[in-house]
Amino acid sequence: MSTLTDRLIYIVGPLKLQNALMASFLERETGAKCLAVEKFHDIQNMDNENTGQPKLALWDCLGNDMESCLSEFEPDFKEVLNHSAVAFFNVSPDLGIEAEFIARGVQGFFYEHDRIERFPQGICAIFNGELWFSRKIMNEAMKKDKKQTGLQTRYETDLSHREIEILAMIAGGASNKMIAEKLYISPHTVKTHLYNIFKKINVTNRLQAALWAAKNLS
Template sequence: MSRKSFTKLALVSDESIQSSILKEYLLKQLKFSIISIKIDEISQLSSSDIEETLFILDSASTTPKISEKYFNAIAEKEVITSEVLINVSTDIHAEELKKWPNLVGVFYTSDSLELLSEGLKKIQGGELWFSRKLCQELISEYRGTQTSMPKLSVELTAREKEIMQLLVSGASNSQIAESLFVSENTVKTHLHNVFKKIKVKNRLQAFMWAKNHTSHNVLP
């Protein structure tokens, strides 16, 4: 089964000694092409570059204004991104993370550079990186928003189920298209329809939905 594999990593921050040190460390540890990029420069990237890039944002310095700039820059490209938050407070709640459209990893202030490197390698291979506690909170948070919807009220077509299975495994739109021998536009259309059916807005929410419904035969 195809899994999403990022070819680029972007440290989203202004130039600083800390970001330079982190970049140098990660360059030695990972097989990524790593760049430092400012929020205002994201709009200069092509849509394909954005889809192939894992964006790392420092939670400690990402203010609401910076977050808004990031979301606006991504929205202009109409693509699905993948983000990692670092330096996250250990007492953060799932509710605070819901604003991030496609979060694939969270690293805490107490995490070492070695753990960050290990986690990024896992993410690069298509896995999500959340603590067990946070993952349980995210699933509970999602379930809490779906209590009014019966478990079996959503009917997905066979093709939609295949796409959802690949999406949950970490496959990108292009990889899903390649696996199913369809065009990328066809994949985007199916995902749009699925997201409307299951009432989610992004891949993380779709992942949580799938985890919550697999045992109910909505996804075989």
């Protein structure tokens, strides 16, 4: 497991004992600094003391339905997204919130039945710019996004053929490593392409790029 000694993880939720135990486990397994807070709002105050660090907010949605997730999530979420990646944990598979929150920028979901050992793997993936949910979930989110936005005109950008190729692979759920191996280029070159792609299509993260590709490259 790669170490994340320069990263910061916020564990957000009201269950203090659970969150303290999770923080201790994740610090030991990943090397990242972990802080437990009750609300998204608390992160903003702490961010003033932790500027410049890559961050991930893990939100406990245990016992929440769609409506309560939205009411808890919305007030401070956009501000949190400016500084942190966000993932949910203790998600009920039957809740059906994934597509709604992928559209809002959530980058991963950990389920009630997931073993604790799965968390370090997913957290490292998210910090590496990857998305932590299944291709099936991603496809459902793309279908919903298309229905909401209607038919899109063909993209008008100066994307190169290679950039379009990489963008299509992102939409298919490929990691940077998979893209590098498939195209016989270095991981650093993949990152350079992604930087240029994000700038050209006016997005800020991999998830937004995947949704853009689903609407404009299909």
